[in-house]
Amino acid sequence: MTDIFEVYDRHGARLGLKIEIYHSNIVDWRLTIEKRKNLEEGCVIVDVQHSDYKYVLAKAEVEFKEWLLETNGGY
Structure with missing residues (x-):
């Protein structure tokens, strides 16, 4: 697990966030x-x-x- 997912896991639900990861030959990784x-x-x-x-x-x-x-004073 990379750090982005660990940080998101700590704050995502509490702050009402949504994460999306997408890949295609047209738009690469997003x-x-x-x-x-x-x-x-x-x-x-x-x-x-x-x-x-x-x-x-x-x-x-x-x-x-x-x-x-x-926005939150830290992570």
Whole structure:
């Protein structure tokens, strides 16, 4: 398990977050984390796309931790 999933696991349910990981030949790897406002809409807080999945996981981890520092005072 990479650190992004450990951090998400600690905060995801409490903050109402949703994580999605997607891969295709067209858009490569993509990871998004969204804060749900209600069933119809949400606010994307992390959106990383790249051909290298390790890059996607590392970049998403940094962006997610930065968001947690700004909005929750830490991770």
